[in-house]
Amino acid sequence: MRKRWTGRRYDTGELVHIEVEDGLIVGVSGRDNVGGNGIESNNDCWISPGWIDLQVNGFAGYDLNGEATTAEDVAGVARALFARGVTSFCPTVITGSAPRIRQAMSAIHAACEQDALLGETIPGIHLEGPYLSAEDGPRGAHERAHIREPDYAEFADWQAAAGGRIALCTVAPEKVGAAAFIRQLREAGVRVSIGHTLASPEELAEAVAAGAAMSTHLGNGAHPVLPRHPNYIWEQLADDSLTAMLIADGHHLGAAVLKSMIRAKQGRFILVSDSVKFGGMPPGRYASEIGQQVELLENGRLQTAADARILAGSAQPLVCGIENAVRLAGVSLAEAIDAVTKRPADAMGWEELGRLQPGAQANLTLFRMKDGQIQIEETVVGGRSVWQNGQAVY
Numbered sequence: 001m002r003k004r005w006t007g008r009r010y011d012t013g014e015l016v017h018i019e020v021e022d023g024l025i026v027g028v029s030g031r032d033n034v035g036g037n038g039i040e041s042n043n044d045c046w047i048s049p050g051w052i053d054l055q056v057n058g059f060a061g062y063d064l065n066g067e068a069t070t071a072e073d074v075a076g077v078a079r080a081l082f083a084r085g086v087t088s089f090c091p092t093v094i095t096g097s098a099p100r101i102r103q104a105m106s107a108i109h110a111a112c113e114q115d116a117l118l119g120e121t122i123p124g125i126h127l128e129g130p131y132l133s134a135e136d137g138p139r140g141a142h143e144r145a146h147i148r149e150p151d152y153a154e155f156a157d158w159q160a161a162a163g164g165r166i167a168l169c170t171v172a173p174e175k176v177g178a179a180a181f182i183r184q185l186r187e188a189g190v191r192v193s194i195g196h197t198l199a200s201p202e203e204l205a206e207a208v209a210a211g212a213a214m215s216t217h218l219g220n221g222a223h224p225v226l227p228r229h230p231n232y233i234w235e236q237l238a239d240d241s242l243t244a245m246l247i248a249d250g251h252h253l254g255a256a257v258l259k260s261m262i263r264a265k266q267g268r269f270i271l272v273s274d275s276v277k278f279g280g281m282p283p284g285r286y287a288s289e290i291g292q293q294v295e296l297l298e299n300g301r302l303q304t305a306a307d308a309r310i311l312a313g314s315a316q317p318l319v320c321g322i323e324n325a326v327r328l329a330g331v332s333l334a335e336a337i338d339a340v341t342k343r344p345a346d347a348m349g350w351e352e353l354g355r356l357q358p359g360a361q362a363n364l365t366l367f368r369m370k371d372g373q374i375q376i377e378e379t380v381v382g383g384r385s386v387w388q389n390g391q392a393v394y
Contacts, residue, residue: 050087124167
């Protein structure tokens with residue numbers, strides 16, 4: 001049956017009907033130009049393509065990097081993100097032992113095979129590590145014991161376990177053999193992002209020439225103090241070949257830094273959450289997987305209990321990044337939404353996502369915005385409503 005969703009386009013403000021059939025958008029037209037029968041949803045909301053988050057480590061108590069990743073972890077994260085407007089996300093598997101990474105990849109693949117909705121929701125997996133800097137600062141929270149040099153045979157084993165679903169890999173360009181590894185990844189159809197690095201300008205340029213086209217959470221996973229110039233943040237900001245992923249949770253990047261980076265990158269920035277399992281949980285003190293205590297504050301800041309200066313990951317969903325990009329960096333709502341829809345889809349080569357046009361997958365996010373805060377009204381995946389009026393409907 002043909003379905004219809006109605007709302008004001010996030011980019012033009014025009015009131016439109018989105019006509020959907022068999023999971024695809026089949027028509028987009030002004031409200032006055034559409035007739036006929038169908039299912040019609042809210043007509044006074046903003047409507048945009050479904051939001052895409054390229055970096056999700058966990059959420060709402062579900063951990064994609066625990067001792068053993070389960071199908072319930074994957075489904076639990078998806079359910080929690082639906083409630084926050086996200087229709088597509090990359091489960092992000094971080095540095096660990098080879099068996100743990102392989103197990104996580106296998107579990108995510110199996111979950112997608114067993115649940116068609118998850119298969120639609122997860123267009124690819126993000127492998128963040130273990131081919132990163134081992135130095136304090138750039139290494140971030142990645143476990144030093146498992147940091148290592150790029151090994152394509154090892155990667156290929158994980159890709160096999162993932163059923164070919166690894167779509168994005170973060171690599172530090174200064175690692176031995178990194179440029180050749182990046183070329184191999186690109187030849188295999190995997191996108192490459194630079195991150196957790198202390199690379200020189202020459203090493204960064206070599207990585208870009210080899211095919212790296214993105215920067216992972218630029219400005220984070222870095223030394224606390226850097227030379228004025230040159231340094232690896234300036235180099236990536238200045239390179240027009242690199243699209244920067246930014247964590248705009250209000251804690252990972254200060255307002256001035258976020259605004260400056262967005263202005264420097266212009267149309268080449270993407271917003272990500274980089275959320276961990278404590279996201280969406282009540283404020284309080286929790287035990288992390290590695291045994292340390294972490295504290296989640298009322299304002300959403302997640303920090304180590306031992307040292308309040310040290311962040312313990314992001315606990316904010318993607319919607320907070322959209323709000324902060326508008327409030328702190330002064331971008332328009334349309335551009336902030338582009339940074340979680342069209343731009344990540346373009347960066348990843350997902351032509352069927354991130355668009356309100358015939359032929360695109362019918363992933364939609366309907367929302368209201370009041371006093372700078374976004375309220376999700378409905379989330380649609382493949383023409384199927386999965387969140388509406390404050391509750392799951394699948």
